[in-house]
Amino acid sequence: MESWLPGSSGPAEVGPRLRGLRGADLAASACLLSGAGAEAGCSAPAVAAVLPAGGSGERMGVPTPKQFCPILERPLISYTLQALERVSWIKDIVVAVTGENMEAMKCIIQRYQHKGISLVESGVTRHRSIFNGLKALAEDQPNRRLSKPEVVIIHDAVRPFVEEDVLLKLVTAAKEHGAAGAIRPLVSTVISPSADGCLDHSLERARHRASEMPQAFLFDVIYEAYQQCSDYDLEFGTECLHLALKYCHIKAKLIEGSPDLWKVTYKRDLYAAESIIKERISQQICVVMDTKEDEEHVGHRLEEMLKNELNHVKVTSGRDLQQIILEECYNFVCVNVMTSDFEETQKLLNMLEESNLSILYPVVVISVQFLDYESEPSGQKMENLMRIREFAKEVKKTNILLYGLLVYYPQVCVSQWLAKQ
Numbered sequence: 001m002e003s004w005l006p007g008s009s010g011p012a013e014v015g016p017r018l019r020g021l022r023g024a025d026l027a028a029s030a031c032l033l034s035g036a037g038a039e040a041g042c043s044a045p046a047v048a049a050v051l052p053a054g055g056s057g058e059r060m061g062v063p064t065p066k067q068f069c070p071i072l073e074r075p076l077i078s079y080t081l082q083a084l085e086r087v088s089w090i091k092d093i094v095v096a097v098t099g100e101n102m103e104a105m106k107c108i109i110q111r112y113q114h115k116g117i118s119l120v121e122s123g124v125t126r127h128r129s130i131f132n133g134l135k136a137l138a139e140d141q142p143n144r145r146l147s148k149p150e151v152v153i154i155h156d157a158v159r160p161f162v163e164e165d166v167l168l169k170l171v172t173a174a175k176e177h178g179a180a181g182a183i184r185p186l187v188s189t190v191i192s193p194s195a196d197g198c199l200d201h202s203l204e205r206a207r208h209r210a211s212e213m214p215q216a217f218l219f220d221v222i223y224e225a226y227q228q229c230s231d232y233d234l235e236f237g238t239e240c241l242h243l244a245l246k247y248c249h250i251k252a253k254l255i256e257g258s259p260d261l262w263k264v265t266y267k268r269d270l271y272a273a274e275s276i277i278k279e280r281i282s283q284q285i286c287v288v289m290d291t292k293e294d295e296e297h298v299g300h301r302l303e304e305m306l307k308n309e310l311n312h313v314k315v316t317s318g319r320d321l322q323q324i325i326l327e328e329c330y331n332f333v334c335v336n337v338m339t340s341d342f343e344e345t346q347k348l349l350n351m352l353e354e355s356n357l358s359i360l361y362p363v364v365v366i367s368v369q370f371l372d373y374e375s376e377p378s379g380q381k382m383e384n385l386m387r388i389r390e391f392a393k394e395v396k397k398t399n400i401l402l403y404g405l406l407v408y409y410p411q412v413c414v415s416q417w418l419a420k421q
């Protein structure tokens with residue numbers, strides 16, 4: 001994997017871009033971006049993203065720059081990349097990192113299988129890093145490998161919880177207004193101290209907002225702004241929307257963002273990010289059933305009950321398992337009625353192993369078999385237990401935690417029980 005430094009042979013494309021599998025949703029999003037809708041044909045603007053990731057994270061107070069700090073053993077920046085990668089209409093992602101951290105970044109890309117990422121060398125300030133990222137996308141650069149997008153998203157590498165809906169709103173607004181940025185209500189009142197350390201004036205909190213990231217711009221607008229930008233602004237500025245206003249007279253549209261858009265800045269933010277990730281994982285479960293269209297299947301009953309407890313419950317008969325795995329579900333219940341073979345569970349385990357999902361966190365699979373007590377010889381019962389244990393031992397090596405639940409009772413009871421429900 002080669003990197004690209006300004007002035008050399010162009011940015012390195014790190015692997016082919018894997019398109020997300022939420023195809024229908026995303027195609028619809030892309031059509032929305034066109035502003036014309038599906039009936040007029042889909043002509044979405046080309047969108048790219050620039051991620052400044054060249055800071056040293058002084059305020060965090062740890063030797064590792066915060067974007068590389070591990071959260072649940074995975075570097076923070078990898079979560080941010082993943083959040084952007086999932087958005088199929090973002091064509092290219094340019095990440096600005098220091099020369100010193102270029103190799104580390106390449107290792108992260110490889111280890112976590114990020115696709116379609118180009119690396120550029122960061123600058124000494126955030127604005128300079130962003131400018132380097134934009135140059136990699138601009139038409140006027142020699143040996144460029146990326147094509148100029150119509151709209152560019154700028155997003156801090158240290159804001160991992162960016163969702164597709166806010167990106168869509170920002171890109172749509174940027175197309176219309178030239179620039180758009182995410183905002184949040186102020187938590188504390190902003191005051192201005194005078195030189196003697198006393199209060200000069202304070203701002204009325206309800207009338208002001210915190211400017212967050214992501215932001216989106218017509219590429220030509222923000223690139224022009226950076227080209228015109230004074231050294232002072234490049235050195236001390238903290239606001240891209242301000243550059244668009246000052247140098248291109250573009251008034252950005254402001255879009256309310258979610259509270260999770262906050263920037264990981266202090267050490268405690270790493271713990272907060274970890275909790276959010278754990279919460280998200282624990283709220284998703286997929287019930288895999290062995291039969292397809294049986295509405296009476298016990299899997300559906302389980303689905304109803306789980307829906308009272310968890311936010312995201314999916315049920316599948318296996319056909320779209322690949323997609324569910326790619327959407328990063330970490331909890332599965334495999335329900336098998338009146339069959340003692342583990343074919344479905346085995347298929348799921350194979351897919352999970354191939355997906356490498358469990359590199360990041362353990363995947364939990366509960367294999368439930370409902371078996372007829374009468375017709376199952378007792379030796380077979382023991383054998384079933386042993387088989388699950390063997391499977392479990394095997395897959396634990398790849399961080400998949402398999403639990404087996406054998407439910408034995410006469411078939412007549414199952415039918416009666418189902419009839420009663």
Ligand SMILES: Nc1ccn([C@@H]2O[C@H](COP(=O)(O)OP(=O)(O)OP(=O)(O)O)[C@@H](O)[C@H]2O)c(=O)n1
Pocket residue numbers: 051052053054055056057058059060065066067096122123124125126127129130156157158263264265
């Ligand atoms: N020369 C710089 C400085 C910052 N950034 C990036 O800009 C984003 C937001 O900046 P900030 O939170 O200020 O990061 P740091 O500068 O690393 O933090 P600190 O101010 O605490 O040193 C981060 O993703 C950071 O890596 C960058 O690309 N190049």
Ligand SMILES: O=C(CO)[C@H](O)[C@H](O)COP(=O)(O)O
Pocket residue numbers: 126156211212213238239240263
């Ligand atoms: O807040 C911002 C938008 O306005 C930017 O995200 C940026 O993080 C500010 O940079 P810094 O923390 O380096 O001042």
